[in-house]
Amino acid sequence: MVVRKEKRNRKYHGTRRWGVGNIKNARGAGDRGGVGVGRRKHRFTYFTAKEPWMIGRKGFTKWKPEKLEAVTLDEVSRIAAKSGSNTVELRGVKVLSNGRLESGISVKASAFSKKAIDKIKEAHGEAVKID
Numbered sequence: 001m002v003v004r005k006e007k008r009n010r011k012y013h014g015t016r017r018w019g020v021g022n023i024k025n026a027r028g029a030g031d032r033g034g035v036g037v038g039r040r041k042h043r044f045t046y047f048t049a050k051e052p053w054m055i056g057r058k059g060f061t062k063w064k065p066e067k068l069e070a071v072t073l074d075e076v077s078r079i080a081a082k083s084g085s086n087t088v089e090l091r092g093v094k095v096l097s098n099g100r101l102e103s104g105i106s107v108k109a110s111a112f113s114k115k116a117i118d119k120i121k122e123a124h125g126e127a128v129k130i131d
Contacts, residue, residue, distance in 0.1 A: 066092070068092055068093060068094040068110055068111055069092060069093045069094070070093070070094050070096050071090060071093050071094070071095055071096065071109075072095075072096050072097075072098035072099050073095065073096070073097060073098060073099040073100060073101045073116060073119060073120075074098060074099030074100070075099075076088055076090075076095060076101060076105070076107055077099070077100070077101050077102045077105070080102065080105050081102070086104055086105055086106060087105070087106045087107075087108065088105060088106075088107050088108065089108040089109075089130070090107070090108065090109040090110070091109075091110060091130065092110055093109050093110055093111075094109065094110060094111040094112065094113070095107060095109045095111070095112045095113065095116045095120075095127075096113050096116055097113050097115035097116040097118075097119055100119070100123070101119055101120055101123040101125060102123065103123050103124050103125070104123070104124055104125060105120075105123070105125045105126075106125055106126035106127075106128060107120060107125060107126070107127055107128070108128045108129075108130050109127075109128075109129070109130065110129070110130060110131070111129065112127050112129065
């Protein structure tokens with residue numbers, strides 16, 4: 001989305017009518033110079049302050065993949081010990097290789113690191129990737 005900024009006019013700060021000469025020269029609607037209704041800035045600040053949901057509804061948006069939670073092998077072995085079963089299912093989780101795994105546990109998770117897969121296989125377990 002294009003960033004809207006009003007042009008900074010540094011020249012005429014402190015003057016009554018910015019470069020129009022006498023005050024009566026800029027009284028009519030002809031002073032607006034093709035802009036139309038001469039309150040563009042205030043409308044934009046109204047939208048940003050009061051109705052921000054109206055801005056940026058059309059066009060492209062950046063797609064960000066969902067971030068996975070990280071779980072270590074130590075935590076997986078604790079989960080398996082608490083549940084008392086040989087299978088642990090973790091959706092939306094990536095299994096990392098920190099720690100050790102008890103033997104014979106099959107782990108079902110959304111993602112695995114390479115070292116985690118190696119350690120699970122060394123402990124005679126199974127690493128199954130689920131969607």
